[in-house]
Amino acid sequence: MKLTHRDEWRVMVTIKPRTPADLGFIGIASIAEFVAPTAPITVAVLPRRLGHLGFISMSDRMASSNVEADYRARCEEIATTLRGLPHVEETSVTCTETHTCSHCLLRWEELTAEEAADDSLTQDEHSVEGEPVCCDKAIAEFRTERGIPALALGGAA
Ligand SMILES: [Zn+2]
Known part of the structure; x- marks a missing residue:
């Protein structure tokens, strides 16, 4: 049977910065006005590990009973938050899927x-x-x- 594993969860974020501050360029606000990207800027935002609880770190499986669903939910939350920012144009949640055989464990x-x-x-x-x-x-x-x-x-x- 084909088993699907989802891993490497991430949020792809395309930004369209309008001011230097949108890029974190601070200290020039009084003399600089606009920034103009020469091409679309897309970055991958990676979620914090589920097992990383700040004060303690454990495996994802110990921290979650459904690792896949929890990573997806965490990424959706990141995407929702970023979509509220004025210079964020587009977000999408993605992951890497690998398929293996349940019998021999080789790649499907x-x-x-x-x-x-x-x-x-x-x-x-x-x-x-x-x-x-x-x-x-x-x-x-x-x-x-x-x-x-x-x-x-x-x-x-
Ligand atoms: Zn097989």
């Missing part, structure tokens, strides 16, 4: 349409697009779910 990969059409890359004539490639158990599970004939034992197709 599937046959593409082109690969499924190439006999040298398939298991047998029943291989179709989307079939996992990591291990026999994943292939068997995929085929059982779809009523596709199982792999012949012994390998050779």
Whole structure:
């Protein structure tokens, strides 16, 4: 089975500063007026670790019963707060998804349409697009779910 892990949560923030102070350029307010970005400025704002509680630090799993949901919520809160600032133009919450196989723990990969059409890359004539490639158990599970004939034992197709 394909397992999805979400990690590296972050808030992508595009800013459009109008004054030097919007960029933290202080001390020049009496002689400087505007700033003009030459290209969109996008930065990643990373949430504080869930297990970082200021006075004590522990693993995220000890601090939260649902690490993924709590990171998402923390990022949403950051995004909501930043959206209220005048020089913030756009925010989006994002993360990195990795897919692994529940049986062999390897990275999840599937046959593409082109690969499924190439006999040298398939298991047998029943291989179709989307079939996992990591291990026999994943292939068997995929085929059982779809009523596709199982792999012949012994390998050779
Ligand atoms: Zn596998």
